[in-house]
Amino acid sequence: MIEINSYEELAAQLGKELGASEWLQVDQERINQFADATLDHQWIHVDPERARVESPYKSTIAHGYLTLSLLPHFWNEIIQVNNLKMQVNYGMDQMRFGQPVITGSRLRLVATLHDIADLRGICKAGIAFKIEIEGQRKPALEGIATFLYYFNKV
Template identity: 50%
Template sequence: MRVFSSADDLRAAVGTELGVSDWVTITQEQVNTFADATNDHQWIHVDVERAARESPFGGTIAHGYLTLSLLPGLGWTIYTIENTKLGINYGSNKVRFPSPVPVGSEVRLRCVLNSIDEVGGGALQLAVGQTIEIKGHDKPAVVAETLSRIMF
C-alpha cells in the first residue's frame, strides 16, 4: 500500500506506477447482482447454459461496466491519500474494454499517476492510468484514465 500525505508527495510520484492490486475472482453471483442493479440482463452475462452453447467466449462474461466499477475498490488497496479534506471522482478521459472477462477469471488493477493539475480553490486534479489485467490473458479487460479531485 502506497501512502501519500501531501500534495508534494503526490507531485513527486507523477509518471510512476502507484502499484498493483491482488488478484480477485469474478463470480457469476457478482455478474447477476450487477445485472439486477443495472437492469442489463443480456444473456451473454447471465444465462450460463446459453452462453456455454452459443457465446464465442465459451461461457458468461462480466459486463464491461462491472469490470470498470472495480476500479475504486481495487484502487484503495493500492494507494491512499491521507490528510485530505475531501476527494471526489470527476470522470474519465478515456475508457476502453479491449478484452472480455470470462466469469471465473481473476483480475487485478495496475495504476500509474499520469498527471496532477491545480484546478482552483486549493483543489488538485489527479489523472490516473488504470489497467485491469486478466490472469493468463495478453490483453487487458479495461484501460482507462480516470480523474479525481482532492483538497488538502
Template identity: 50%
Template sequence: MAKIVVRSFEEFQAYVGKELGVSEYIKVTQEKINQFAEATNDHQWIHTDPVRAAAGPFGKTIAHGYMAVSLTPHLWEQIADIQNYKMLINYGVEKLKFAQPVLVDSEVRLRVNLASLVNLRGITKAQLDATLEIKDNPKPAFTATIIFLYHFN
C-alpha cells in the same frame, strides 16, 4: 508491493510519471455479475445466462464492461493510501478502451501509473492511467485514464 501513502498534493507530485502499484487479484464470480446486472437492470444473456452463454462466442458468461470499470475504486484503495483529505470525487474516465472480455471466474487486478497531477486552486486533480489486467491473459480487460479530485485538508 506496499501501498503508497500520500498526505498532500506535494507528496502526490513525487509520483507523476511513475507506476503507483498493482492491486491484488479479485475473482469475478457469477454471483457478482448477477448482482451487478440486478443493480443496473442490465440482464443481457451473455452476462446472466450460463447455459445460453455456453453456446455463445466466449463459451461462458462475461462480466459487464462497466462492472469491470466499477471495480476501480476498490482496487485503487489497495494501491494507494490517500490521507488527509476531506472529500474525494470520481471526476471522470477518459480514453476508456475495452480490449478483452472478463470471463466468469477470471481474476483481475488493477495496475496504475500517475499520468498527471494538477492543483486547481486547492483541489488536486489526479489523472491515473489504469489497466485492468486479467490473470493468465496477455490482453487487459480495459485501459483508461481515471480522474479523481482530492480536496486535501
C-alpha cells in the same frame, strides 16, 4: 500500499507506477448481483447454459461496466490518501475495453500517476489504469481516471 498525505507527496509520484492491486475473481454470483443492480440481464452475462451453446466465449462474461465499477475497490488497495476534506470522481478519458472478462477470471488494477495539477488548492490527478486479466496479454479495460483531491491545509 503507498500512503499520500499532501499534493506534494502525490506530485512526487508523477510518471511512476503506483502499484498493483490484489487479484479478484469475478464469479457468476457477482455478475448476477451487478445485473440485478443495473437491470442489465442480457443472457451473455446471466445465462450460463445459453452462453455455453451460443456465446463465442462458451461462457458468460462480466458486464464491461462491472469491470469498471471495480476500479474504486482496486484503487483503495494501491493507495491510501490521507488528510482529505473529500475526494471527487472527475472524469474518464481514453477508456476502452480490450477484451471480455470470462466468468471465473481474476482481475487486478495496475496504476500510474499520469498527470497532476494544482487548481487553486484542489489537486486534480489523472491516473492511467489497466485492469488486467490474469494470464492474458491484453487488459480488460484501460484508460485515465481523473480524481479531485481536496487536501486539508497543514
